Amino acid sequence: MADIAARNTAILEGNRRGGLHRLMQRKSTIAFLMALPLIVLLGVLVAYPAGYAVWLSMLNKSMTKFVGFGNFEFLFKRATFWDVFFQSCLFAISAVIFKAIIGFVVAHFVHNIPTKGQRKWRGMLLVPWVIPPAMSTLAWLWLFDPSYSAINWVLMHFGIDRIPWTGEANWARFAVILVNIWVGAPFFMIMYLAALKSVPEQLYEAASIDGATWWQRIWYVTLPMMRNIIAITALFSLIVTFANFDIVRILTAGGPLNATHLFATWAFKVGIESGDIPLGAAVSLFMVPILAVAAAFILRDITKRGSEV
């Protein structure tokens, strides 16, 4: 009796394990099938083109011959390339810094006012982020118009002379950075506001009991508590600002005299408009190093947070 019972349980267990095993197998098959559209889409239209760009950049203009690093050598010898390189770095770094500062300051002001008014202000201040950048850049283009500039009209009343916003190299550089800050600062504001809300009020109370000034409260309480979110927002923003296209394309189209071209807009001009696809691919690949560094930092932060949870 006993061994029959034992055998029965063994069979039962064996069955169950087999069933479970099959179920597991089926489950992972279903899971794979459900993820398959994603894998195909990202494989064919993101991963493959990204690799293909590297191959393209090593061909000659008619794409008939492999030239190795020929396109890159050619770029290094051109003054325009170094202008674009300089302008891309200036654009991305200064825009991200100012977006972060303005976002931080505005988030503090919104956080300061009574809670019931915050929603309204937050809603109003996020509008630049919601409007498609191509559309809002058109408004800026009109605000910067050489003969009818509405900004110059206001400045005139303060005795400031007509400013050639998009006509002179340095003013044009300033203008594209300004518009980028205008578009991106609200995003920083929202992120920092969310972070500010998560700082426990007791920390501030403890700090003011210890006699901390407002500056010390920000430096020793707010900033350390927000460090993660500040870093990740800035890195994200660095990636998209460095890869920006819309604003420069519409506002200055790279001019005057290539002074405001970024890698993306110059790659478009060289690759699509002038028809030199390999050279355009080579130009756009210069975005990769900075993207890779920023992505590595973001990924490290995310996996760290993931393992903490």
Next chain:
Amino acid sequence: MANAAVSAGMAGRPVYGSISRDRRWALRWSYFFLVLFAIFFLMPPIYMLITSLKSSAEISAAQNPWWVENPTLSNYVELLTQNQFLVFFRNSAIVSVCVVAISMVISVSAAFALARMKFWGSATLATGVFLTYLIPDTLLFIPLFKMFAFVRENLGIELMNHWWTLIIIYPTLTVPFCTWIMIGYFASIPKELDEAALIDGATWMQTLTKIFIPVALPGIIAATIFAFTVSWAQFLYPLAFTTSTSELVLPVGIVTTLIKGDVFNWGQIMTGALLGAAPPLIIYAFLMDYYIAGLTAGATKG
């Protein structure tokens, strides 16, 4: 005022008075600077509206550009009766709606598989999805351009200069982020919930549609809004891949057809830009909380 009275009454204890006075001043300064920033942030959209209400004669007249003397809707009437503009609008609407539908189907099912079902390589795939989100469109448009030529030569399908091509490539911009935030929302659903459903005999598909989607609905709304705004605003791909006026979407259509050489019809351009900005703004006005939830959920592009 009450605070002032209190601090006057407590002259013997100046500390309290100074704290409340500090607070009051901090509040006043906050409002002052908020007003300044609001002016800076809202100036372009307001100027769009002002210009769109002016006639061309008034725009070129030497007078206060910030004021409308004779408001007119002629720009709106002209633009909305123009067949061309309506075609742009229709193309944009069809592309955006299709892209939203495609991205939600792909990303919700993939997120469910990655968050709950786990298969060989699923963790790597989740990281990979995130990495593809960081690859910008400005890196991909040139190889895609060449790939389209390859498809034309070898398969005989012309992908260039068709608005429906955008339906195929826009999901690459939306799916990674939508999947990423849906993984987050799905992972936060307690395991007991779907285990109970499985024990009751539900299939995986039923678990997804009957439990996960209803519970994670806020996340789905946030992801939908994100997908819509991204595909509505996309500028580079349509600029690179479409050229004939019947195939253009709204942002590119306004930029390329309303700006002709040196002749800028600013009244119409601003009207077009405002109408182009309207759908995302309307969605934002009604679903602001979901919009912001989506933004802060995984740090969007900024």
